[in-house]
Amino acid sequence: MGLDENVEKMQQRQHYKNLWHTDLMGTITADTGYCCFACFCGYCASYMLRKRALYDDMTRYKCCGGYFPCSGKCGESKCPEFCLVTEVCCCFGTSVSSTRYLLQDEFNIQTTPCDNCIIGFMIILKQVACIFSILACITGSEEIRDIADVLGCIAEIVYCSVCACIQLLCRPSTKLKWTKETTS
16 A cells, blocks of 8 residues: 555545544543453454454455555465464554454444544653653663653554554454444
8 A cells, every 4th residue: 555545545534434432542541451451462463353344355455455665565365374473573563553454444433532642642652752762862861761661661552442442442242343333
């Protein structure tokens, strides 16, 4: 998928009419058990959700959901199960995001501004932790290294929590449907 296609797809998502069954803030209370499973066994949850999003038809599988430059170039048609396991283990965040994108595109699900803020906060926090780590390497300061370590831990906790919540959004069940129609 080229840059122009990605920009076009992002613009289309702004006009989607359906909503997730809950927003990211409400996922923990919607299904606490699965949210804990997705938090502590994120790789398993991501693998199962992608397979489910593909309706268990692994011939439809593309690395990173077809949304990233590596898609279609990893030999996934020859051994899709192995490629999905590799994607989930090596590119966990991308795996979670691409499953979310697949479902958003298939069911025309929009992202709420609150969801965008939570995801943006997660990304910024990881970047700040990275910047402090670089500063600690450059300056050799133990104080900055300690701050970087604390920020890194906080960023990882937020990252795991947000990924678990995103995976809960992507999990259909009899209790939770992928979408609810907007009322307007």
